Amino acid sequence: MAKGNTEVETAFVSSDKDQPTLPVRLESAQTVGGRLAGTWVFSLLLACTTYGCVVLGQNNPEMYYASIAAAVVIGLLAALLVWSALQQTLAFLLIPATTVEVEFKSVAPGATMRFCVKQPGPILLKSIRANLICIQRRERKLHTQKVGRSHSRDPERILYQHNILDTDGGWLFPGQTREWIGPLTIPEDAQDSGKADSQVTRWRIEVWGRTHMFVGFMRQYTLKVRQAE
DSSP states (O other): OOSSOTTOEEEEEOSOTTSOSSSEEOOBSSOHHHHHHHHHHHHHHHHHHHHHHHHHHHHOGGGHHHHHHHHHHHHHHHHHHHHHHHHHHHHHHHSOOOEEEESOSSBOTTOEEEEEEEEESSEEEEEEEEEEEEEEEEEEEEEETTTEEEEEEOOOEEEEEEEEEEEEEEEEOTTOEEEEEEEEEOOTTOOOSEEETTEEEEEEEEEEEEEGGGOEEEEEEEEOBOOOO
16 A cells, blocks of 8 residues: 555556556656666766876875875765666666556646556565656856857756655566556646746656665656646
8 A cells, every 4th residue: 555645556467567557658768778877987987086086196295185085085976876886787687667657648737647657577676656756957058259059057956846656565576567556636837848948847757666685776757748728
């Protein structure tokens, strides 16, 4: 039984996991392989930077303490990223892909539709949760004499976040899929997905799972919010 939303229904499906329950299957906002490669590359860059700081401190006694301090800070960040990359790699290899389905390709602000989260086995799923999130960032076109036309992007900010699923998992054996179906309501004042002037708005469903060996996963799925025509 779901903890955060008592209207969520849970069911086991032993048939093909690709058989749709709701009409529209959402696409992932970012491929797992691309995110994993980016994490490994960035962690290796930080590791190389850490090594460079150590070498700089050894070759320049007057900069020794500053270089070692920088190496410690950057090295800790590199270690955290390596740990994250290892977790993501294990999740990629051990955890079957989660899918999210909804009733409609586009949903209007204030409207309610059903969503379905599916997790196939084999997996020992300790917990799973899903959040409806709206993220917005500002993009601007800049004109400079040296570069010409370029784009400037502000950091993303969360406009809306609401939990729609929070429940225990359990054992899922090969060929078995567990699905959670519940209502999904878009806020009445929700902004449309896409770009308006310089503001880019994105709606997503984020699914977080925790499983064995301290391995977890987070997967994002793009949701289209549009005013009804």
